[in-house]
Amino acid sequence: MFQPLLRIALALSAASALAACTVPAQETSLASPVPPPTDDQDAALSARGEYLVRIAGCNDCHTPAYGERGGSVPKEEWLTGSPMGFHGPWGTTYAANLRLKAAEIEEAGWLEYTANLHTRPLMPDYSVRDMTAEDRLALYRFLRELGPAGTKAPEFLPPGKTPAPPYLQLVLPPPAG
Numbered sequence: 001m002f003q004p005l006l007r008i009a010l011a012l013s014a015a016s017a018l019a020a021c022t023v024p025a026q027e028t029s030l031a032s033p034v035p036p037p038t039d040d041q042d043a044a045l046s047a048r049g050e051y052l053v054r055i056a057g058c059n060d061c062h063t064p065a066y067g068e069r070g071g072s073v074p075k076e077e078w079l080t081g082s083p084m085g086f087h088g089p090w091g092t093t094y095a096a097n098l099r100l101k102a103a104e105i106e107e108a109g110w111l112e113y114t115a116n117l118h119t120r121p122l123m124p125d126y127s128v129r130d131m132t133a134e135d136r137l138a139l140y141r142f143l144r145e146l147g148p149a150g151t152k153a154p155e156f157l158p159p160g161k162t163p164a165p166p167y168l169q170l171v172l173p174p175p176a177g
């Protein structure tokens with residue numbers, strides 16, 4: 001009598017111990033099939049994003065008065081877009097608020113979007129397209145770390161419309177031929 005009962009009791013407690021172990025493990029594996037990156041890896045990626053922004057000149061256009069202030073602009077103001085118009089034969093464009101852009105798009109969407117980025121002048125869209133996926137991800141992580149701020153840049157004006165100041169006017173040579 002005693003032995004079978006003990007065996008059942010042992011089996012039951014082993015089963016519940018097993019259940020206690022496996023349930024959280026299952027939940028973790030469902031939520032994230034690959035191990036999540038460590039905080040160090042996240043911090044390194046975002047730091048690379050900041051470095052790229054600094055050296056690739058994104059602030060020159062996307063951060064108000066970055067050049068005028070010799071690059072000493074607090075990060076809270078970075079990449080919030082600019083009211084300075086670029087006026088030329090293509091119309092008038094304004095460097096977009098990249099912090100709002102990154103806030104409204106998921107990581108996979110950003111990678112797809114930036115791999116195929118085509119904009120009007122003066123945005124050097126080829127510089128972004130030519131970045132590695134990892135660098136484009138680093139930009140995204142940095143933008144998300146900065147978080148959304150500021151307002152949208154002014155709307156694009158079609159060719160032939162004179163913008164309100166401030167704007168830079170580009171007078172280009174006539175088309176060749």
Ligand code: HEC
Binds near residue numbers: 118
């Ligand atoms: C010479 C000025 C200039 C520089 C430098 C520049 N941009 Fe831009 N960027 C612009 C302008 C102007 C637009 C808006 C183009 C348009 O209206 O089609 C723009 C648009 C964009 C857009 C599209 C945003 C949207 O909402 O449509 C992205 C993304 C972008 N820039 C990222 C970058 C990154 C990243 C860098 C640095 C590698 C950078 N830009 C450097 C001027 C610049």
